[in-house]
Amino acid sequence: xxxxxxxALDVDLGGRPVLRDVRLHLDRGExxxxxxxxxxxxxTLLRAILALIRSRRGRVLVEGGPTRPGRSGIGYVPxxxxxxxxxxxxxxxxxxxxxxxRLGLLRRPGVTDWRAVGDALDRVQLTGLRRRPVGELSGGxxxxxxxxRALALAPSILLLDEPFTGLDMPTQELLGDxxxxxxREDRAVLMTTHDLVxxxxxxxxxxxxxxxxxxxxxxxxxxxxxxxxxxxxxxxxSALLKLVRAA
Amino acid sequence: xSITDFxxxxxxxxxxxxxxxxxxxxxxxxxxGVVGCYVVLRGMAFIGDAVTHAVFxxxxxxxxLQGSLVLGGAVAGVATALLIAIFSQNRRVKEDSLIGVFxxxxxxxxxxxxxxxxxxxxxxxxxxxxSITGIPDRDxxxxxxxxxVILGLVLVLHKxxxxxxxxxxxxxxxxxxxxxxxxxxxxxxxxxxxxxLQTIGNILVLALLITPAAAARLLTxxxxxxxxxxxxxxxxxxxxxxxxxxxxxxxxxxxxxxxxTAVFLTAWLIAPRHGVLTRRxxxxxxxxxxR
Numbered sequence: 001x002x003x004x005x006x007x008a009l010d011v012d013l014g015g016r017p018v019l020r021d022v023r024l025h026l027d028r029g030e031x032x033x034x035x036x037x038x039x040x041x042x043x044t045l046l047r048a049i050l051a052l053i054r055s056r057r058g059r060v061l062v063e064g065g066p067t068r069p070g071r072s073g074i075g076y077v078p079x080x081x082x083x084x085x086x087x088x089x090x091x092x093x094x095x096x097x098x099x100x101x102r103l104g105l106l107r108r109p110g111v112t113d114w115r116a117v118g119d120a121l122d123r124v125q126l127t128g129l130r131r132r133p134v135g136e137l138s139g140g141x142x143x144x145x146x147x148x149r150a151l152a153l154a155p156s157i158l159l160l161d162e163p164f165t166g167l168d169m170p171t172q173e174l175l176g177d178x179x180x181x182x183x184r185e186d187r188a189v190l191m192t193t194h195d196l197v198x199x200x201x202x203x204x205x206x207x208x209x210x211x212x213x214x215x216x217x218x219x220x221x222x223x224x225x226x227x228x229x230x231x232x233x234x235x236x237x238s239a240l241l242k243l244v245r246a247a
Numbered sequence: 248x249s250i251t252d253f254x255x256x257x258x259x260x261x262x263x264x265x266x267x268x269x270x271x272x273x274x275x276x277x278x279x280g281v282v283g284c285y286v287v288l289r290g291m292a293f294i295g296d297a298v299t300h301a302v303f304x305x306x307x308x309x310x311x312l313q314g315s316l317v318l319g320g321a322v323a324g325v326a327t328a329l330l331i332a333i334f335s336q337n338r339r340v341k342e343d344s345l346i347g348v349f350x351x352x353x354x355x356x357x358x359x360x361x362x363x364x365x366x367x368x369x370x371x372x373x374x375x376x377x378s379i380t381g382i383p384d385r386d387x388x389x390x391x392x393x394x395x396v397i398l399g400l401v402l403v404l405h406k407x408x409x410x411x412x413x414x415x416x417x418x419x420x421x422x423x424x425x426x427x428x429x430x431x432x433x434x435x436x437x438x439x440x441x442x443x444l445q446t447i448g449n450i451l452v453l454a455l456l457i458t459p460a461a462a463a464r465l466l467t468x469x470x471x472x473x474x475x476x477x478x479x480x481x482x483x484x485x486x487x488x489x490x491x492x493x494x495x496x497x498x499x500x501x502x503x504x505x506x507x508t509a510v511f512l513t514a515w516l517i518a519p520r521h522g523v524l525t526r527r528x529x530x531x532x533x534x535x536x537x538r
Contacts, residue, residue, distance in 0.1 A: 070422020101421025
């Protein structure tokens with residue numbers, strides 16, 4: 001059974017077509033990079049997978065079944081600016097907030113929940129900072145808090161939205177390694193990114209998206225300049241192509 | 248006036264309105280302090296402002312019809328809170344513009360309604376600026392009961408409110424009913440405002456909601472501590488404010504708000520970690536290690 005299977009998905013936003021005939025599958029163990037320009041529908045695709053928006057046509061199967069918010073084994077890592085970092089809350093409480101939906105009304109976190117949070121913090125190497133207010137963390141640490149929050153649900157699929165934005169190269173490398181090893185631990189990881197170097201370097205597969213899927217393959221198989229000019233709408237002499245060829 | 252004189256007056260049967268006013272002022276300040284924490288942390292002070300104005304037409308109608316002011320205010324406030332929550336789901340007009348529309352419209356409606364009642368000028372002043380006299384016994388139970396209901400709901404839904412404050416997108420993906428949680432929070436803010444109207448008045452009640460919570464935020468980086476500190480600051484401000492108001496014959500609502508503001512300014516200057524002066528005195532804090 002595939003971890004994630006997207007079949008002929010059409011999505012409209014405000015009456016405009018955003019995604020058309022998107023077919024994509026992910027297996028456990030894969031780290032897939034979703035690349036495309038602004039407005040290509042990357043975040044929309046993630047939100048459709050999470051069943052946060054309705055699709056016009058097609059369907060999304062997670063572990064063989066349809067997505068239900070809060071019930072499917074999907075860990076979601078939204079963009080960093082979605083989170084209120086000035087909130088007076090510690091790292092471990094922020095990670096625990098990821099289990100709110102699963103806990104349900106009237107239930108307080110128990111031993112199992114704290115163990116899951118502890119494991120998630122261990123996994124992203126934030127255990128030493130678990131009592132620190134989230135407002136005092138650096139960008140890379142914040143990204144890892146969000147990853148831990150998703151991991152606290154022990155998901156089989158991880159969706160990462162622009163995890164590298166605004167981070168320096170060493171931090172990106174560290175996170176890239178983390179995502180690679182998370183995928184190797186029998187998870188399917190799908191991440192959107194603008195960072196071609198990091199994507200080519202760490203992803204096992206790249207998907208080029210611009211309203212529809214333009215290419216889907218191993219980084220080494222996507223050398224054809226046409227695919228990239230078509231996706232990003234850049235000229236054949238663009239710096240982007242030089243970057244892809246070099247990487 | 249000394250504290251002893253104040254205590255004597257409190258227990259003087261001829262001044263029965265005084266302990267009643269004190270009880271209502273302290274209870275409503277405590278409730279506002281707790282609810283205000285969400286208002287401050289979510290940056291929805293403007294919504295609080297809108298709701299405080301929105302209760303006015305309800306009070307006016309209740310006044311004209313000789314009904315319960317608390318009940319009238321609650322109905323109007325909740326209705327406006329629902330309108331704002333519903334309209335704000337449509338992102339074409341931003342929330343703050345909507346609030347601007349409804350806030351002034353509701354207040355205008357209140358003024359038109361109350362002008363129909365004979366001898367309204369005196370009552371108007373009482374609504375707007377609060378008063379410690381003329382509180383019916385019944386209100387004591389209404390305020391106490393409503394306060395307990397509000398605090399109970401906060402206790403039950405705290406985890407969910409925090410999740411939505413932290414990250415709406417993530418909350419939706421967890422299957423939380425974000426829209427309904429918004430509505431419940433707006434209604435709680437409205438009720439907290441309504442039970443505070445009697446003593447503090449319509450114009451000043453916003454301060455009870457924002458000032459203690461904002462002062463508490465300056466004093467701590469822990470949410471639990473903040474939600475204990477804010478009601479303590481609010482309750483103490485109400486107590487001290489009422490004492491000063493009684494001693495120096497100043498308006499009670501204004502005095503309570505000024506005491507709370509003094510606490511806020513003190514916290515702003517000398518809070519342990521975030522105070523302006525504290526930071527200047529201490530060496531700059533160690534920067535968190537990079538990455």
